[in-house]
Amino acid sequence: MRITAIYEKTVPIRSNIRNAYIDFSTMTASVVAVVTDAVRDGRPIVGYGFNSNGRYGAGGLLRERFIPRLLAAEPASLMNDAGDNLDPHRIWTVLMTGEKPGGHGERSVAVGVLDMAIWDAVAKIAQKPLYRLLAEQFGDGPVDDRVFVYAAGGYYQPGKGLEALRDEMRAYLDMGYRVVKMKIGGVDLAEDVRRVEAVIQVLDGDGGRLAVDANGRFDLPTATAYADALAPYRLFWYEEAGDPLDYALQAALSQYYPGPMATGENLFSHQDVRNLLRYGGMHPQHDYLQFDCALSYGVVEYLRTLSVLKEQGWSPRRVIPHGGHQLSLHLAAGLGLGGNESYPGVFQPFGGFADGYHIVDGYVRLPDTPGIGFEHKAALYALLKSVHE
C-alpha cells in the first residue's frame, strides 16, 4: 500500500465578519487530497484535509516542502508494522525532517492539513469511523456517542446592531444549540456590555450559556476592566483576553477574574501548550483549553499535547477545540474531550457537521461511516473532491 498522489488547492473562506484583531475578508484555507492505492468499492481510497479559519492556507509550504518530502519517502517507511495501513506517526516524522525546533506557526498548518488527510485515509482503510480507531489506539474509556458543541458567532459586521445580534443568536438556539459565543473587544466596553446584555436576554437571562472572545486584543488594564464588567454575568467563559503568548498576563487575570477562562487556539505545539500550563496560572477545575489540531501539526502532535495536559494535571474534558471541524469532533468523541466549537453561520462550506445530524440540546452525534465522514457533508465533500477530480 502506498500514497500515489497528493493534491492541494487554496480556497477562500473569506467573509465580511471581523473580530477584535482581524477581519476575514481575505482569509484562505488549504485543502488537500491524499490518494492511496488501497481500493474500496472499485475506487482508490482518498483522505481529505483542510485547515480551519484564522490562519491562512499553507499552499506555498505544502508545495515547496511538505508534499515533496512525503512523496520522496520510501513507501515502506510510511507504513505501520503490520504493513496493512499508513502510519501517521512515521509520516509525521518524515514531514518534519529538516525542520528545526521552535517557531511553531504556518508550517504547523501545512502539517496539520496533511495529517488530517492521513487520518481520514487510515480510518477508511481500517474501515472504522476515526473516533473509534482513536479510542482503540489511544483512549482510556468508552467513546462518547454525542459531543457537546457551542455556536460561535457574534462577530462584528458593518451595520450589525443589537437586534441583528439577537436574531443571530436566536437562530443558533433554533438549530438546537444551548451555548453561544460572541466577540468582544472590537468596540468600547460600554457598547460591548450592551451587546452582552442583549444576547443574555435571548438566553433566558442565563449568562452561563454565553461565552465571550476578545481574540487576544487586550492589555492587562483593559482585560481587568472587562473582567470587572463581565464577572456579574457568570459567563460560560471569557476567552483569549490578552496576547496568546503573554502567560504572565493570563496568570494575573486568572487570579483576578472569578469565572472560567479559555485560551489556546493560537498555540500550535505541545511545547507552547506546556508553557501555558506551566506559567499561565489557569485553573484545571474550571478553565478551558482550545488547541486546534488542524492548525497545530495534526493529531500526532495533539496526542503529545494531551500527554502534556495529563502531566500537568488537566483532564481532556477541559479541552474544547477551536475550529469547528469534524476532525476535532472525532478527537472529542474518541478521546473524551469536553466538546467542540461550531460555526453554524460562517466559514461555509467548512462550518458545521454532517448533513442531517442535528444539534439536540447542544450535542451532536457522528456518522458511523469509515474515516472522518466528510462524505456526509455534501457541500464540503464537493469542494474536497474538486481538488483531485
Add this chain to the structure above:
Amino acid sequence: MRITAIYEKTVPIRSNIRNAYIDFSTMTASVVAVVTDAVRDGRPIVGYGFNSNGRYGAGGLLRERFIPRLLAAEPASLMNDAGDNLDPHRIWTVLMTGEKPGGHGERSVAVGVLDMAIWDAVAKIAQKPLYRLLAEQFGDGPVDDRVFVYAAGGYYQPGKGLEALRDEMRAYLDMGYRVVKMKIGGVDLAEDVRRVEAVIQVLDGDGGRLAVDANGRFDLPTATAYADALAPYRLFWYEEAGDPLDYALQAALSQYYPGPMATGENLFSHQDVRNLLRYGGMHPQHDYLQFDCALSYGVVEYLRTLSVLKEQGWSPRRVIPHGGHQLSLHLAAGLGLGGNESYPGVFQPFGGFADGYHIVDGYVRLPDTPGIGFEHKAALYALLKSVHE
C-alpha cells in the same frame, strides 16, 4: 516616493553539513528586491533582503500574502511624516494586517526578508550607512566602529575527522577570528569531548575561545551530562542545549551549569523573547541572546525585542545574533549589541561580510556607504541583482 515593484526568488543555500538536529542538504533562502522610484546616479534605489540559514525560504508566503499587501497599500500610508522616505514601522503594520497574534514562525521570515530590504532602501534614500541611521533614531550612545564576530563552523560532515576539524578551525584563526564555534550533540558525548579537546588544542589550550552548540537536541539528563563534561573547559558559551521553548529546562540548566550559556535563535517574536527572559532563569551578567532579525519580523520587531530586554534588566551587549548577515552587523554597530555570528566557510554567498574588510583580532569594520552595503560583497550582490535584473 513609492515602491514600484517587489521581486522575490527562492535560492538554495544547501550544504552537506549537519548539526545535531537537521542537515542542510535542502535548505533554501528567499531573496527580495524592493524597487523604489527614488533615483541616485540615474538609477532607481533598490533595497535588498534575504533570510539567514536554518529556516527555509518563504516564497509562498511572500507571493500569497505579504508582497500583495504591500503593493496594495496606498503609497502615502507607507511614508514617514516628512514625506521624504519610506517608514519601516508603517510598512510593518501594513504587512501584519489580517494576521492573528501568536504562532511566530515562517511568516516571521517573510516579514523579516521584506523588512531587511526596506531598511536597505531607507538608508540608501537617506544617504547613510544603516548603522548610523539606526544610532541616530534609536541608539543611546556613539556607534561602534568595529564589531566582535566569531566564526561558526564545526559542523558534522561525512568523513570529517578530528584533523579536518582542527584544520577548519586553524583556517578561521588565520582569517583573523579569535573565537570559534562548533556543533555538539550529533554524536555521543565521548566523541564530542574528543572533538572539543581537539579544537581547544588549536586555540592554544584556551576553552574560553570556543563556543559549542547543541541546536536544541538535548533533554535535561543529556544536557546536564554535557554540562558536567564541558564545565572544566570554561567555554565561551554552551548554546541551545534543549528545545528553544522549554524554558523550564533552560532554567534548570542555568542553575546547574556554571559558565555562560546562549540561546534564542529559534525565538521569532518579542513575546517569545519575553517568555525566555521571564522563565528561562538566564543570567544577564554572563549569558548571551541570539535572536536573528532576518528570521523574526525584521528590525521593527527587533527594536521591540530590545525594549523587552531593557525592561527585564538585560544590556544589548549580551546580544550576539544568529545568522551571520550584514544587517545584524549594522544593528550591532548602531545599537550597541555584543557582536555578530559569522559563517566564513559555509552558506555562500550569504556567509561573511564586505569584501576586503578583514577580520582583525576578532573584530570587523563596516563599509561607510549608504544602506546595508551588500554592494561591497560581490558574489552576494550578483545574486541579489539577479532577482530583478
